[in-house]
Amino acid sequence: MDSKLVLYNTLTRRKETFEPLVAGRVGMYVCGPTVYGDPHLGHARPAVTFDLLFRYLKASGYKVRYVRNVTDVGHLEHDADEGEDKIAKKARLEQLEPMEVAHYYTERYHRAMDALNVETPSIEPYASGHIIEQIELIRRILDDGFAYVSNGSVYFDVEKYNGKYRYGRLSGRNLEDIVANTRELDGQSDKRHSYDFALWKKASPEHIMRWPSPWSEGFPGWHMECSAMSMRYLGERFDIHGGGMDLMFPHHECEIAQSTAALGHDSARYWVHNNMITINGQKMGKSLGNFITLGELFAGTHELLAQAYSPMTIRFFVLQAHYRSTLDFSNEALQAAEKGLDRLMKGIEALEKLRPAAASTVNPAELEERCRAAMDDDLNSPMVISALFDWVRTINQIADGRETISEADLDALKRTVHRYAFDILGLRDEKAAGAAAGRDYVTPLVEMLLSMRQDLGASIRLWSIF
Amino acid sequence: MDSKLVLYNTLTRRKETFEPLVAGRVGMYVCGPTVYGDPHLGHARPAVTFDLLFRYLKASGYKVRYVRNVTDVGHLEHDADEGEDKIAKKARLEQLEPMEVAHYYTERYHRAMDALNVETPSIEPYASGHIIEQIELIRRILDDGFAYVSNGSVYFDVEKYNGKYRYGRLSGRNLEDIVANTRELDGQSDKRHSYDFALWKKASPEHIMRWPSPWSEGFPGWHMECSAMSMRYLGERFDIHGGGMDLMFPHHECEIAQSTAALGHDSARYWVHNNMITINGQKMGKSLGNFITLGELFAGTHELLAQAYSPMTIRFFVLQAHYRSTLDFSNEALQAAEKGLDRLMKGIEALEKLRPAAASTVNPAELEERCRAAMDDDLNSPMVISALFDWVRTINQIADGRETISEADLDALKRTVHRYAFDILGLRDEKAAGAAAGRDYVTPLVEMLLSMRQDLGASIRLWSIF
Numbered sequence: 001m002d003s004k005l006v007l008y009n010t011l012t013r014r015k016e017t018f019e020p021l022v023a024g025r026v027g028m029y030v031c032g033p034t035v036y037g038d039p040h041l042g043h044a045r046p047a048v049t050f051d052l053l054f055r056y057l058k059a060s061g062y063k064v065r066y067v068r069n070v071t072d073v074g075h076l077e078h079d080a081d082e083g084e085d086k087i088a089k090k091a092r093l094e095q096l097e098p099m100e101v102a103h104y105y106t107e108r109y110h111r112a113m114d115a116l117n118v119e120t121p122s123i124e125p126y127a128s129g130h131i132i133e134q135i136e137l138i139r140r141i142l143d144d145g146f147a148y149v150s151n152g153s154v155y156f157d158v159e160k161y162n163g164k165y166r167y168g169r170l171s172g173r174n175l176e177d178i179v180a181n182t183r184e185l186d187g188q189s190d191k192r193h194s195y196d197f198a199l200w201k202k203a204s205p206e207h208i209m210r211w212p213s214p215w216s217e218g219f220p221g222w223h224m225e226c227s228a229m230s231m232r233y234l235g236e237r238f239d240i241h242g243g244g245m246d247l248m249f250p251h252h253e254c255e256i257a258q259s260t261a262a263l264g265h266d267s268a269r270y271w272v273h274n275n276m277i278t279i280n281g282q283k284m285g286k287s288l289g290n291f292i293t294l295g296e297l298f299a300g301t302h303e304l305l306a307q308a309y310s311p312m313t314i315r316f317f318v319l320q321a322h323y324r325s326t327l328d329f330s331n332e333a334l335q336a337a338e339k340g341l342d343r344l345m346k347g348i349e350a351l352e353k354l355r356p357a358a359a360s361t362v363n364p365a366e367l368e369e370r371c372r373a374a375m376d377d378d379l380n381s382p383m384v385i386s387a388l389f390d391w392v393r394t395i396n397q398i399a400d401g402r403e404t405i406s407e408a409d410l411d412a413l414k415r416t417v418h419r420y421a422f423d424i425l426g427l428r429d430e431k432a433a434g435a436a437a438g439r440d441y442v443t444p445l446v447e448m449l450l451s452m453r454q455d456l457g458a459s460i461r462l463w464s465i466f
Numbered sequence: 467m468d469s470k471l472v473l474y475n476t477l478t479r480r481k482e483t484f485e486p487l488v489a490g491r492v493g494m495y496v497c498g499p500t501v502y503g504d505p506h507l508g509h510a511r512p513a514v515t516f517d518l519l520f521r522y523l524k525a526s527g528y529k530v531r532y533v534r535n536v537t538d539v540g541h542l543e544h545d546a547d548e549g550e551d552k553i554a555k556k557a558r559l560e561q562l563e564p565m566e567v568a569h570y571y572t573e574r575y576h577r578a579m580d581a582l583n584v585e586t587p588s589i590e591p592y593a594s595g596h597i598i599e600q601i602e603l604i605r606r607i608l609d610d611g612f613a614y615v616s617n618g619s620v621y622f623d624v625e626k627y628n629g630k631y632r633y634g635r636l637s638g639r640n641l642e643d644i645v646a647n648t649r650e651l652d653g654q655s656d657k658r659h660s661y662d663f664a665l666w667k668k669a670s671p672e673h674i675m676r677w678p679s680p681w682s683e684g685f686p687g688w689h690m691e692c693s694a695m696s697m698r699y700l701g702e703r704f705d706i707h708g709g710g711m712d713l714m715f716p717h718h719e720c721e722i723a724q725s726t727a728a729l730g731h732d733s734a735r736y737w738v739h740n741n742m743i744t745i746n747g748q749k750m751g752k753s754l755g756n757f758i759t760l761g762e763l764f765a766g767t768h769e770l771l772a773q774a775y776s777p778m779t780i781r782f783f784v785l786q787a788h789y790r791s792t793l794d795f796s797n798e799a800l801q802a803a804e805k806g807l808d809r810l811m812k813g814i815e816a817l818e819k820l821r822p823a824a825a826s827t828v829n830p831a832e833l834e835e836r837c838r839a840a841m842d843d844d845l846n847s848p849m850v851i852s853a854l855f856d857w858v859r860t861i862n863q864i865a866d867g868r869e870t871i872s873e874a875d876l877d878a879l880k881r882t883v884h885r886y887a888f889d890i891l892g893l894r895d896e897k898a899a900g901a902a903a904g905r906d907y908v909t910p911l912v913e914m915l916l917s918m919r920q921d922l923g924a925s926i927r928l929w930s931i932f
Binding site for chain 2: 065097099100104121122123126128129130132136212233
């Protein structure tokens, strides 16, 4: 293997040549969805970003074990850890078994990922399915003296940890600043300090999701699951940890603290974060009226949307920006992406019809080199797309007879274009498939999504009189 | 609700009017796949059978919580419980993380279920994700005195249980016969009697899948997961427990014993079992060379297959037999099913084109009544199909002008046909969709299955040098 991949490591704040711990293999952990609601625009970007990395590592010859979790329990809403478990809350409101809600939304997430041509990871562990592992890890942290038990809950002792290791290395914060910026505890909390975080929470009597533990009937703190599950499936040291930038603090910072407290060293070597999305320049939020689910996007049913956008338009749009740039969704930008994708797919169709000549006036190796160099440079997918577009122009020139290509070069060009457009960028020619079927390519997907919604609608109505 | 559904209850050996514990609601638990290999013909029948029941209960107005588990751990191969954990064994052979194998085959199972138009259940719990619940249940059984600890493992005390409750009620066996038919222990076992079964097994040093417990690092016995997970999601009493007839003994018998030992009463009221499949009159088995996976069936790539059979042909074939009859797969029978399905779908197409007349010479209420009576009579899907075929003839007669139908009756007829053919039998007009797309409807599915196989092939080769 002769990979020259360079990745930006959030932990060191610089681009580093990627070197796996075990030659030829990569262990990668990425934070997956919390399944208490519909998959939305915010889910599309990390999913596509780490799918791109997964695909490129495999295409570069690595054998990758890619673990992406499903958070189906214990997601605390506030940094202060006083928030309610989101899933249990929704379940109580709807009078459903929490796992039925979680299963429903997990299904919808999977369907949306299929539509976006996001490959399934190697292992997809559920937080609720790894309570034992989380309890064992909490025990180790307690044994090492970096946590304390308070009224049935267990909290991480940030100050004590900071004395031996430094808390805040990933996000670049230091404890003094954190202390200065946090309010005093109101005396209602079991925590010693407001910046301590829960490893285990004692369940209140009305809390539905609960498990026995040495400390109380309760549930693990949100940050625990990723430390415990990455350790279980990738070992105490592994290569890449990914996620959205919004997870850097406190989630990933707490993960690092937990793993380091238990192991005495960091677990993940490269921390990779995709940047955030905005909608017409604004942060997405339910209170802002600009919260758009993927189903609404594919169907064009949100009032901010001028039309439906196909899953591949969304994927292409995400890939057109570098993953560390912010990405602004607007009708204009999405329509431009739709046109661009169409142009690329037409170029690939034209490529299939090219006739070889005796000699070449073009050099397809140039495309391979540009694409590879772009991907090796911290996954620069916009540069790959730009190189492909340059070659669409060349393909049209060959078709017009202004350039010529030999049979061997034509084969090489097809291989390169397919490799980058389909295998690595993960695009799919959904329009051609849809046109061949003589119908709108979006409809079947939308029908499926709508029918799932109706099913749940019925569930909610019926169960709520239980 | 005015349901007159009658189900054959294996426990009482007679048809009984179905009465739910809670009016309007049904709790149903069905044994799902063990994910250490490709989905095969044997998986298609229970999946379609209980999908039919799920769909019919919903169509009858019930709100159903349908739980179908995934066995990803602790499936002991032999009744004698000396067998190896199937998944761990495969994983060691392939040098893969067991959960990576389990995830891979779970994915393939889900894809096959999608192809067969089998709806996702309400909750799909993993055995490995419910170790705590299983440990808690074992503790209760130990506390009640119906189990004993031996060398780190826990065994169910069948004799003691049989003294208070009767062991063998479901399968109709009695302990005396079982004793007479089992060989003596060879002195190598930790069990007191050969018919005792493991609730918890201490893991041997080479066993990969293991969890801490009060008794040893180990893993639960296979039967535990269903008792523990049905109790967690459906409560201590629930309506229907389903599965293949091959699971009746020992699996379901042991489930009943476990639940009764812990609770003092049965959990499930109606036990529903689908009968077995054969292939050209023989039992399916790897050693017999007639082990056919669903992928092979859909692609026609097994040497016993004269052609590819589409997922809907398989579904229709399964539904053409009553679920309590044996079902023999042969090329002749499958080709006949393919023709039959085609005739039904053509009839439905013809129905869409019928023109209403001023008055009816036919009575569509007859179809609704026949279909409903058939389904209410222990899910008699062959009778539903027969009624639909009779009406295909009538539809053709209306098209020929030999009969007439009013607009209201035509609407009613369409509703009834759609309801039974699509909503309840769960058929899908894949041929029409495929024809519209101008291509073979099987190809995309097969490509997907083959590409998944290639992916795993690559994994195995690469990981095996690890």
